[in-house]
Amino acid sequence: MKMQREVFIAGVGETVFGKHNVDYDVLGRQAAFQALQASNIDRPDVVQTAYVGNGLNGMGAAQRVFRDLGMCGKLAIIRVESACSAGAMAVYSAIKDVTTGVADISIGVGCENHTMHRATGTAFAMGMDDVEGMQGAVMTGKYAMRANRYMHETGATIEDLAMITVKNRKHATNNPHAWFKGDISVEAIVNSRMIAYPLTLQQCCGISDGAGAVIVCSKEMVKKLGIEKPVKVAGAVVQSGPYHNRPRDITGDDITESSAQQLYEESGIGPEEVDIVELHDAFTIAELLYYECLGMCKKGDGLKYLRDGQSTYGGQCVFSPRGGMLSYGHPIGASGAAQIAANVKQLRGECEGYQVDPIPKVALSHVTGGGLGGTEHAACTMHMLTKAW
Amino acid sequence: MSDSKGSDKSKKNKKKKEKEPDITFFHPELLEIPEDGSPAYLKGYKCKKCGQLDFPKLTPCPSCWGTDFEMVKLSRKGKLYSVTDIYIGQPGMKTPYMFGYIDLPENLRIFAQMEGEIGSFKCDEEVELTTGTIRTNMDGLPVTSYKFTKPSV
Numbered sequence: 279m280k281m282q283r284e285v286f287i288a289g290v291g292e293t294v295f296g297k298h299n300v301d302y303d304v305l306g307r308q309a310a311f312q313a314l315q316a317s318n319i320d321r322p323d324v325v326q327t328a329y330v331g332n333g334l335n336g337m338g339a340a341q342r343v344f345r346d347l348g349m350c351g352k353l354a355i356i357r358v359e360s361a362c363s364a365g366a367m368a369v370y371s372a373i374k375d376v377t378t379g380v381a382d383i384s385i386g387v388g389c390e391n392h393t394m395h396r397a398t399g400t401a402f403a404m405g406m407d408d409v410e411g412m413q414g415a416v417m418t419g420k421y422a423m424r425a426n427r428y429m430h431e432t433g434a435t436i437e438d439l440a441m442i443t444v445k446n447r448k449h450a451t452n453n454p455h456a457w458f459k460g461d462i463s464v465e466a467i468v469n470s471r472m473i474a475y476p477l478t479l480q481q482c483c484g485i486s487d488g489a490g491a492v493i494v495c496s497k498e499m500v501k502k503l504g505i506e507k508p509v510k511v512a513g514a515v516v517q518s519g520p521y522h523n524r525p526r527d528i529t530g531d532d533i534t535e536s537s538a539q540q541l542y543e544e545s546g547i548g549p550e551e552v553d554i555v556e557l558h559d560a561f562t563i564a565e566l567l568y569y570e571c572l573g574m575c576k577k578g579d580g581l582k583y584l585r586d587g588q589s590t591y592g593g594q595c596v597f598s599p600r601g602g603m604l605s606y607g608h609p610i611g612a613s614g615a616a617q618i619a620a621n622v623k624q625l626r627g628e629c630e631g632y633q634v635d636p637i638p639k640v641a642l643s644h645v646t647g648g649g650l651g652g653t654e655h656a657a658c659t660m661h662m663l664t665k666a667w
Numbered sequence: 668m669s670d671s672k673g674s675d676k677s678k679k680n681k682k683k684k685e686k687e688p689d690i691t692f693f694h695p696e697l698l699e700i701p702e703d704g705s706p707a708y709l710k711g712y713k714c715k716k717c718g719q720l721d722f723p724k725l726t727p728c729p730s731c732w733g734t735d736f737e738m739v740k741l742s743r744k745g746k747l748y749s750v751t752d753i754y755i756g757q758p759g760m761k762t763p764y765m766f767g768y769i770d771l772p773e774n775l776r777i778f779a780q781m782e783g784e785i786g787s788f789k790c791d792e793e794v795e796l797t798t799g800t801i802r803t804n805m806d807g808l809p810v811t812s813y814k815f816t817k818p819s820v
Contacts, residue, residue: 400758401756410778412810412812413812414756414766416755423766426750430789471754472754473754473755474755523722523775524774525770525774525776528768
């Protein structure tokens with residue numbers, strides 16, 4: 279979006295991700311409360327607008343998150359939905375309020391509980407009014423087709439794909455918020471249960487629960503709240519996925535490529551300046567393709583970028599330093615907000631045990647959403663954050 | 668192959684139940700299985716205003732907002748762009764099953780289930796339209812629709 283005035287992140291929060299016995303609203307409230315406290319806010323009438331990203335947890339979800347915080351009745355609370363992109367889109371909406379002057383301080387929350395609401399042993403699918411949905415389409419399969427084509431064209435192997443899981447789980451080893459973490463071998467990944475060939479279980483994000491929250495505000499509000507380490511929102515982009523029913527290259531991703539281009543242009547920050555990235559690594563193949571789509575390396579060089587260690591500690595840019603969705607799991611409404619929360623903590627040097635060294639100054643996040651028939655993704659949301667102190 | 672079966676069952680189903688039965692054929696606007704036994708074909712829709720050809724039918728034409736279309740029989744053979752074997756599928760669907768993207772000479776990409784042996788399809792091979800069961804409907808009856816398979820020699 280075209281920024282009309284500067285917007286800063288005052289504070290963030292994130293829950294532990296995994297299987298929770300409390301519902302989305304409790305998780306959302308935990309993350310929101312952390313973010314409020316981190317922003318030096320001590321009463322319920324400071325934040326002026328609120329957005330809640332949630333996918334599948336029923337009607338009236340947004341207000342339920344804020345009820346026990348005493349905030350209902352004091353501000354407009356709006357629910358945002360765009361499948362996996364919802365949480366990031368909630369933060370985007372909060373940023374929009376502040377940059378346009380609708381509010382001086384706003385909160386974006388992403389929260390979701392899948393495990394209390396979803397049957398296990400089934401895959402996320404498109405609706406039955408969708409021709410692909412009727413034919414049995416599932417998101418795992420759509421990514422698996424991208425993987426098969428990539429392997430066909432480049433000679434990459436399942437073992438190569440597995441290296442993404444190895445890397446991201448390693449990054450998450452000491453991250454208390456991550457679910458699946460630590461050492462795992464390529465062999466264990468390749469030999470885990472087949473989900474959609476060539477994607478095995480350990481190459482797919484877990485169905486998990488969690489929440490993230492981000493408080494954004496104006497420059498004046500940063501001073502008023504006494505925020506010592508404000509993070510600047512250098513760019514925020516939401517795009518909708520173009521419709522296709524014609525042959526196209528699915529080893530690329532049109533919406534990620536065009537969203538990245540817009541983000542780089544609007545922020546004035548190019549891919550070579552980005553220190554860390556949290557992206558939509560819902561499946562191993564996605565991260566591999568997105569190295570190329572984000573312009574981190576040339577088209578066709580994604581595998582080399584991974585093998586050369588460019589996407590881990592000491593490389594050109596650390597991808598998924600929190601462990602990504604492959605470690606957190608992917609509560610669809612929550613992930614986008616949690617990625618931003620994790621990036622802010624990295625920029626502030628608050629990630630004890632999993633802090634990227636040297637402390638990053640520029641962080642990018644990317645999350646797509648939905649699998650509308652004829653699009654790779656219905657939506658894509660990206661944010662560029664920079665150190666501003 | 669199972670076209671006659673499909674229509675028989677839908678007739679029976681109508682007699683048995685008072686409530687509206689779920690569909691057993693997907694979908695008359697997408698697929699034609701001629702009664703004279705000639706090969707089934709997919710139906711493309713060409714906008715009469717701008718000439719854009721789409722499958723499935725989009726209303727209005729997303730290119731010019733035209734609302735009049737001419738039905739075009741699409742090629743029965745195409746190239747398999749990519750494919751996958753599904754082991755964890757949609758709720759209620761029997762696994763494994765396969766689906767892929769089939770590129771037709773009309774510059775259209777079709778998403779469809781594959782008929783044949785699991786794991787036997789490769790990118791870029793030629794495939795041909797067939798018809799068969801793609802899933803079970805809400806009444807527990809098979810739904811007939813388009814699928815692609817290895818070409819008959």
